[in-house]
Amino acid sequence: MNLIETRGLCYSYQGEKLALDHLDTAIPEGSITAFLGGNGAGKSTYFLNLNGVLTPDEGTVLFRGEPVDYHKKGIAALRRKVGIVFQDPNDQLFSASVLKDVSYGAYNLKLPEDEVKRRVSLAVKQTGIEEYLHAPTHALSFGQKKRVAIAGVLVMDPEVIILDEPTAGLDPSGVSEILNLMQKIKEENRVTFLIATHDIDLVPLYCDYAYVLDHGRVILSGTPKEIFAQKEILRQHHLRLPRISHLMEILSQKDHLSVSPAASTISQARRTIHEMLKEEKSKR
Amino acid sequence: MNQIDSIAYHSKLAWIDPKAKLCFSLVLLCVCIGCRSILVGALVLLVTAGATLFFARLSLRRYLHFLSIPLGFLLVGTLTIFISVYPAGEKLLAGIPIGGSQVGISAQSFLEGLRLCATALGAVGCMYFLSFNTPMTGLFALFRKSPLPEVVVSLMELIYRYIFVLWEEAATMKTAQNARLGYQGIRHSIASFGTLVGTLFFRAYQRCDRIYSALESRGYQGSLEALQEEYQPGKGWYGATFLTAAAALGIFFLERSVL
Numbered sequence: 001m002n003l004i005e006t007r008g009l010c011y012s013y014q015g016e017k018l019a020l021d022h023l024d025t026a027i028p029e030g031s032i033t034a035f036l037g038g039n040g041a042g043k044s045t046y047f048l049n050l051n052g053v054l055t056p057d058e059g060t061v062l063f064r065g066e067p068v069d070y071h072k073k074g075i076a077a078l079r080r081k082v083g084i085v086f087q088d089p090n091d092q093l094f095s096a097s098v099l100k101d102v103s104y105g106a107y108n109l110k111l112p113e114d115e116v117k118r119r120v121s122l123a124v125k126q127t128g129i130e131e132y133l134h135a136p137t138h139a140l141s142f143g144q145k146k147r148v149a150i151a152g153v154l155v156m157d158p159e160v161i162i163l164d165e166p167t168a169g170l171d172p173s174g175v176s177e178i179l180n181l182m183q184k185i186k187e188e189n190r191v192t193f194l195i196a197t198h199d200i201d202l203v204p205l206y207c208d209y210a211y212v213l214d215h216g217r218v219i220l221s222g223t224p225k226e227i228f229a230q231k232e233i234l235r236q237h238h239l240r241l242p243r244i245s246h247l248m249e250i251l252s253q254k255d256h257l258s259v260s261p262a263a264s265t266i267s268q269a270r271r272t273i274h275e276m277l278k279e280e281k282s283k284r
Numbered sequence: 285m286n287q288i289d290s291i292a293y294h295s296k297l298a299w300i301d302p303k304a305k306l307c308f309s310l311v312l313l314c315v316c317i318g319c320r321s322i323l324v325g326a327l328v329l330l331v332t333a334g335a336t337l338f339f340a341r342l343s344l345r346r347y348l349h350f351l352s353i354p355l356g357f358l359l360v361g362t363l364t365i366f367i368s369v370y371p372a373g374e375k376l377l378a379g380i381p382i383g384g385s386q387v388g389i390s391a392q393s394f395l396e397g398l399r400l401c402a403t404a405l406g407a408v409g410c411m412y413f414l415s416f417n418t419p420m421t422g423l424f425a426l427f428r429k430s431p432l433p434e435v436v437v438s439l440m441e442l443i444y445r446y447i448f449v450l451w452e453e454a455a456t457m458k459t460a461q462n463a464r465l466g467y468q469g470i471r472h473s474i475a476s477f478g479t480l481v482g483t484l485f486f487r488a489y490q491r492c493d494r495i496y497s498a499l500e501s502r503g504y505q506g507s508l509e510a511l512q513e514e515y516q517p518g519k520g521w522y523g524a525t526f527l528t529a530a531a532a533l534g535i536f537f538l539e540r541s542v543l
Binding site: 121 | 309448501
């Protein structure tokens with residue numbers, strides 16, 4: 001079942017040209033869906049519409065098949081279910097106290113204090129920020145702040161977590177730590193993830209589905225395999241293939257090796273190269 | 285400012301009830317200023333400096349460095365009290381005759397100046413004790429319980445948090461300008477600084493929108509309240525406050541009856 005669906009979603013900032021232009025999307029429950037597209041493609045605007053921070057000009061957002069109610073109560077309920085982790089953690093972490101910041105979302109749900117504390121300690125453990133829970137926010141590194149921001153969303157016990165550029169500005173080990181954390185949360189909390197990213201190589205590794213947006217419109221959608229089969233369209237919209245796919249493309253087209261051009265991760269590439277070698281051997 | 289902030293978070297007293305520390309430093313501050321006595325000032329400075337050195341784990345050198353910051357202002361301010369113009373022939377500690385009168389330090393003005401210096405340094409010691417041992421977040425927690433309006437405390441918290449963000453941003457911009465020789469000569473420096481401030485304002489304004497969206501998406505409804513840190517009770521500090529204040533007052537009255 002689709003957890004989130006949008007139908008003909010339109011949004012424009014102060015009546016300027018459409019930032020979202022009749023966007024139709026469907027996000028299956030329990031999946032990780034990537035949103036690809038250059039700057040200004042409409043990814044952030046789309047996310048803010050899903051969370052009720054922005055109200056669509058036209059079209060509907062459906063959560064579990066129900067259209068979102070834009071009255072105060074409906075919005076509050078939506079925000080509880082859909083958490084956003086913003087690209088720059090400095091925009092999200094408003095308090096100098098890490099503990100206070102993490103607890104903020106749960107506190108706003110008017111839960112009893114014991115429950116808030118329970119959720120905070122769970123989220124802190126899950127994101128591995130125990131060490132700096134009592135340090136001031138401004139003393140944390142970028143990657144640490146990112147984890148704190150994720151913990152601050154986890155305490156609301158959301159069904160969907162949106163990560164806006166989760167890997168931007170992180171070092172290589174920070175990138176894999178954040179992505180592994182995402183998978184852990186997905187499995188342990190059964191959370192559906194939406195991520196906006198410029199890092200195309202992570203899409204075949206971590207994502208079940210992907211959308212390509214440009215000028216507020218859906219250009220492509222489907223599984224990573226389906227998306228990366230459309231390399232011409234990707235290139236027209238300033239995107240590229242994952243490095244491995246590109247290599248496979250060159251090997252099969254220029255060097256006429258019989259590798260599968262659909263291989264887009266290291267393990268898939270390894271498999272297809274092994275198969276090719278086996279074939280060569282048996283031919284001889 | 286950054287140094288003091290980081291010292292406060294690493295102090296042994298960081299997680300002691302901020303109320304106790306505020307009481308200790310404010311009561312001693314009032315006693316120190318109220319008595320205006322050299323000995324009381326010295327006592328208060330000694331006690332607060334000692335406590336700061338021990339609990340905030342500061343070296344004496346570093347503490348003296350911090351103490352020397354207000355010292356400059358103090359010297360300039362007390363210079364006119366130390367030195368005045370007297371008629372020729374009056375007995376002075378030191379002086380140079382100029383024409384029919386002399387400029388110098390008399391015994392009385394010397395005492396008066398010392399008294400002022402001691403009082404001021406004692407007061408600085410009190411404030412340093414508070415700021416070197418109390419993280420700002422602790423003070424905010426305290427203010428939230430005080431009759432201060434919620435919006436004022438929230439503003440203080442946001443300002444405190446974003447000072448560091450803006451500071452970082454300004455520092456990066458300045459480095460970038462420096463790398464392109466933006467601060468060579470006064471004219472260039474003024475122009476570069478102007479651009480920096482302008483850009484900083486603009487970016488701060490843009491950031492406002494993003495902060496607001498982020499707050500809204502976590503259910504902001506006009507309040508920035510959330511869980512507070514838990515503090516250990518600071519009962520011993522009330523006792524210390526009482527003892528030091530009593531000793532200071534004792535010295536004050538003794539000094540008065542002797543002189």
